[in-house]
Amino acid sequence: MEKQLLSGDEAIARGSWEAGCKFAAAYPGTPSTEILETLSKYPGVYCEWSVNEKVALEVALGASLAGVRSLAAMKHVGLNVAADPLFSAAYIGTGAGLVIITADDPGLHSSQNEQDNRFYGLMAKLPVLAPADSEEAKDFVKKGFDISEQFDIPVIIRLTTRVAHSCSVVNLTERINRPTKGYEKQLSKTNLLPVFARLRHIDLEKRLDRLKEFSETTPLNRLEWGNPELGIICDGVAYQYAREVYPDASFLKLGMVFPFPDQLVLEFASKVKQLIVIEEVDPFIELLVKSLGLKVTGKNKLPRTGELSPYLLRQSLAPAPDKTNLKPEPDLPNRPPALCPGCPHLGLFYSLQKQKAIIGGDIGCYTLGALPPHNAMDTCIDMGASITFAHGADKALADTDPRPRIAVIGDSTFFHSGITGLINAAYNQSNIITIITDNRTTGMTGHQDHPGTGKTLMGKETVTIDLEKLCTACGIERVVTVDPYRLKETKKIIQQIIAQKQPAVIISRRSCALIAEEKGQIKKIDPDICIGCKSCLALGCPAISFFDGKAVIISTACIGCGMCVDICPKGAIS
Amino acid sequence: MNLLVCGVGGQGVLLFSDIIARIALASGFDVKKSEVHGMAQRGGSVTSHIRWAKKVYSPLIEEGTADLIVGFEMLEAIRYRYFLSPNGWLIYDPLRIDPLPVKIGLVERLTDEQLANRLRLTTPKNIPVPAFDTACALGNPRVQNTVMLGALSQLLEFPQEIYEDVIKQTVKPSLVAINLKALTAGATLITEHRQ
Numbered sequence: 161m162e163k164q165l166l167s168g169d170e171a172i173a174r175g176s177w178e179a180g181c182k183f184a185a186a187y188p189g190t191p192s193t194e195i196l197e198t199l200s201k202y203p204g205v206y207c208e209w210s211v212n213e214k215v216a217l218e219v220a221l222g223a224s225l226a227g228v229r230s231l232a233a234m235k236h237v238g239l240n241v242a243a244d245p246l247f248s249a250a251y252i253g254t255g256a257g258l259v260i261i262t263a264d265d266p267g268l269h270s271s272q273n274e275q276d277n278r279f280y281g282l283m284a285k286l287p288v289l290a291p292a293d294s295e296e297a298k299d300f301v302k303k304g305f306d307i308s309e310q311f312d313i314p315v316i317i318r319l320t321t322r323v324a325h326s327c328s329v330v331n332l333t334e335r336i337n338r339p340t341k342g343y344e345k346q347l348s349k350t351n352l353l354p355v356f357a358r359l360r361h362i363d364l365e366k367r368l369d370r371l372k373e374f375s376e377t378t379p380l381n382r383l384e385w386g387n388p389e390l391g392i393i394c395d396g397v398a399y400q401y402a403r404e405v406y407p408d409a410s411f412l413k414l415g416m417v418f419p420f421p422d423q424l425v426l427e428f429a430s431k432v433k434q435l436i437v438i439e440e441v442d443p444f445i446e447l448l449v450k451s452l453g454l455k456v457t458g459k460n461k462l463p464r465t466g467e468l469s470p471y472l473l474r475q476s477l478a479p480a481p482d483k484t485n486l487k488p489e490p491d492l493p494n495r496p497p498a499l500c501p502g503c504p505h506l507g508l509f510y511s512l513q514k515q516k517a518i519i520g521g522d523i524g525c526y527t528l529g530a531l532p533p534h535n536a537m538d539t540c541i542d543m544g545a546s547i548t549f550a551h552g553a554d555k556a557l558a559d560t561d562p563r564p565r566i567a568v569i570g571d572s573t574f575f576h577s578g579i580t581g582l583i584n585a586a587y588n589q590s591n592i593i594t595i596i597t598d599n600r601t602t603g604m605t606g607h608q609d610h611p612g613t614g615k616t617l618m619g620k621e622t623v624t625i626d627l628e629k630l631c632t633a634c635g636i637e638r639v640v641t642v643d644p645y646r647l648k649e650t651k652k653i654i655q656q657i658i659a660q661k662q663p664a665v666i667i668s669r670r671s672c673a674l675i676a677e678e679k680g681q682i683k684k685i686d687p688d689i690c691i692g693c694k695s696c697l698a699l700g701c702p703a704i705s706f707f708d709g710k711a712v713i714i715s716t717a718c719i720g721c722g723m724c725v726d727i728c729p730k731g732a733i734s
Numbered sequence: 735m736n737l738l739v740c741g742v743g744g745q746g747v748l749l750f751s752d753i754i755a756r757i758a759l760a761s762g763f764d765v766k767k768s769e770v771h772g773m774a775q776r777g778g779s780v781t782s783h784i785r786w787a788k789k790v791y792s793p794l795i796e797e798g799t800a801d802l803i804v805g806f807e808m809l810e811a812i813r814y815r816y817f818l819s820p821n822g823w824l825i826y827d828p829l830r831i832d833p834l835p836v837k838i839g840l841v842e843r844l845t846d847e848q849l850a851n852r853l854r855l856t857t858p859k860n861i862p863v864p865a866f867d868t869a870c871a872l873g874n875p876r877v878q879n880t881v882m883l884g885a886l887s888q889l890l891e892f893p894q895e896i897y898e899d900v901i902k903q904t905v906k907p908s909l910v911a912i913n914l915k916a917l918t919a920g921a922t923l924i925t926e927h928r929q
Contacts, residue, residue, distance in 0.1 A: 499776065499777075
């Protein structure tokens with residue numbers, strides 16, 4: 161059996177392939193993106209970047225009902241977007257197996273919140289599996305497909321960043337080929353008219369009862385007996401930290417956290433002296449353990465926010481002297497993420513800064529434009545909420561506030577869920593300016609294709625959606641395209657459009673600097689001409705720095721975009 | 735073995751860590767490696783935790799238990815040195831990449847001397863490895879991580895050939911020659927330091 165080091169995401173892809181999955185859909189989102197990127201390289205699986213997570217789950221359900229094993233993958237907040245089909249899919253059930261991956265982000269490494277999606281299992285009435293490393297991620301996705309078919313129900317697999325992005329050893333096996341079952345019309349199952357849905361709800365409760373029995377005996381939930389003085393119940397990566405800190409304790413390691421194995425937990429609790437629940441973020445297991453009337457240590461000691469770690473566990477439960485005298489140094493300059501040298505967003509935000517405007521931001525690399533030196537946006541809420549925020553603010557303020565209302569949204573985010581907001585703004589007649597930062601890719605998650613790029617995930621040429629025509633069709637008459645590298649022109653157009661006081665879309669179009677094919681001549685600053693006025697620093701380009709009263713360009717970082725050349729009032733840059 | 739690698743997004747920290755983890759696996763160990771992708775990679779501070787032993791549970795290294803820290807940049811080496819065990823080694827590139835808030839003048843820039851003083855306080859077992867300058871001298875600043883790999887190879891117990899093999903398997907054929915040169919140059923930096 162071949163052994164490989166795989167990330168949790170790669171292991172989910174491998175497991176899906178081994179399980180005979182033939183259809184997979186996702187919208188890119190950290191930390192889930194690599195699942196479909198990896199799976200699309202295996203033979204025999206149709207993979208797509210869907211336009212958003214709601215679409216991804218619906219198309220996967222469609223494929224499942226048509227008889228092939230199907231996967232939908234997304235980050236935790238993506239499941240909010242897909243919540244509508246999620247609840248319906250629980251009633252309907254499946255054709256062939258349907259597995260839904262949610263990759264949660266405790267610690268908010270790359271997200272706007274740290275919601276705990278195990279609760280979706282409780283609310284939508286779906287089984288939830290929680291792997292603790294890559295080997296389990298691969299195993300659980302295969303078991304997930306089996307459970308899905310055995311119980312006629314979609315299965316949620318909950319990863320966290322530390323499982324999705326950690327690499328550990330995985331034993332590879334071969335793919336099981338499954339014939340396509342084919343589509344069969346089953347009106348009372350797949351049509352949720354109230355008359356049918358009432359019956360499906362009764363059926364769902366029966367399926368859940370059977371799943372609860374399954375949860376009591378499945379090897380997914382594992383007892384590891386050690387010293388009976390201390391019993392630890394845990395799931396996911398928290399298990400790994402707990403094993404590290406308490407090598408001798410007794411463990412109930414839950415791989416299936418919902419439906420909850422009540423009897424197993426009661427049995428475990430009766431055999432240990434002290435009971436602790438160790439889990440990240442919310443007290444999900446703890447609530448269910450307490451519902452059995454058990455006394456337990458949990459979030460009264462452990463943090464409810466951020467990631468756990470072996471160190472945090474030790475400090476929270478049994479404080480011990482530190483192993484080193486060295487401490488974190490809070491006075492060191494922070495290194496927040498920054499836009500790249502030559503990033504076209506730099507040009508847009510340079511042109512947008514200092515506009516006295518109310519500016520809604522959105523989700524992508526360009527969210528960083530809210531930080532210094534640009535300070536060019538006020539909000540980051542959720543995918544698509546730049547346009548709707550600006551619309552709401554515009555209606556609320558009407559004529560009482562002279563500041564223009566602007567929304568800044570990326571191309572991929574616009575396709576994901578900006579279009580509906582734009583139609584709403586046109587239909588309900590708000591006076592907002594929407595700027596689409598069209599860098600021809602999904603930048604933040606590592607350059608995935610989308611409906612505006614002309615290519616699919618599987619590398620096929622396809623239709624390219626025309627943003628200008630699309631915005632016009634959404635009801636916006638004034639649609640202008642600018643090149644953000646041309647700073648003066650971009651600024652002039654923004655000011656003109658603000659002055660016109662009518663709804664407008666500005667498409668700021670220039671390929672992401674990391675994928676752009678043409679590179680310019682690397683720029684230099686002549687120290688004899690530079691007067692140290694710092695005008696060029698307002699661009700926020702990481703290739704420009706300032707030493708001893710003069711600006712300098714770091715030649716190994718510069719990509720030669722030339723934006724700074726236009727900014728220098730003395731012509732010192734060439 | 736607990737190895738922490740830190741640096742700045744874009745320096746090749748993740749590829750470097752990937753190579754070490756593969757070498758540990760090929761040498762028969764259980765291995766875990768943990769890092770974070772996404773927003774942090776956009777010029778932010780990047781770390782990778784690599785652990786190998788007969789059996790490894792936690793993918794994260796506990797503070798004060800790293801046997802080795804490899805810092806690709808001075809500020810980052812200082813930022814994460816509190817992970818080092820009292821007997822651990824710190825190797826670091828004395829390169830400076832100022833964070834954006836420093837570049838644009840929002841935060842005061844620490845002088846080279848201030849940084850060097852802080853590093854000296856870390857542990858007697860610290861070795862500066864000018865990997866970036868060496869890579870530039872070899873004609874390709876991007877092989878900084880391979881110079882570092884060569885330096886690290888002198889502090890780990892894996893045979894030298896295994897590094898060469900992994901490089902041949904990982905990098906593009908046209909880049910094999912310069913990466914092998916970088917590997918040797920890195921190893922030499924450590925042997926020279928020891929003399």
